[in-house]
Amino acid sequence: MQLPAAVEALSALAHASRLAVFRLLVRAGPDGMAAGEIAREIGALPNTLSTHLTILGNAGLVRSRRDGRSVIYSADYDGMRDLLGFLVADCCAGRPEICGTLGELTASPDCCT
Template sequence: MLLLPDAVEALSALAHGHRLAVFRLLVRAGGDGLPAGEIARDVGVLPNTLSTHLTILGHAGLIHSRREGRSVIYSANYEGMRDLLGFLVADCCAGRPEICGSLMEQPDCCEPRAKA
């Protein structure tokens, strides 16, 4: 179960446009993840700036990294994401289903959106 300080750290990590874009990209990329260079190109940030963003997301428990040869591959930590979402629903709704009960019933809740 996620504790308040961990939730604050995760939300803080996502409260930046580039970090949110990186996280969304990695969630869509799936378990295979993406190399740092591809992430930098897709998000439009310099590699050294991206490194800082990736470090913050990693410390917040939202992404993982692994080395494959000379590349570092980053992927979303789906368990960390589920923990954060679960914390928000459980904590903010305080067990009142009339407030949050239908959140996961939204038809497009977990479906990838088409690129605009």
């Protein structure tokens, strides 16, 4: 991931509702959720949610697909991995003892539950 894409992704996540949508979709898994279901979960109006989903999609963090009359949204896990990789690429100037073990975060009971 290059700096401009990372800035766009971080900017998209720098809003409470968009961050809530993204985290909800990450928890929902690859099957995703319909827009109406997302709106109910986070308490957003449909037009506001549409704007948030567009911003997250343009930032490479959310994907959409049509399923009959519904649009299903899911987290773009490749985009998420790219952003996380960008953030830790130069971790602690080659001194991992400074950063601790980032790998332990994904192994913790709080992750991926």
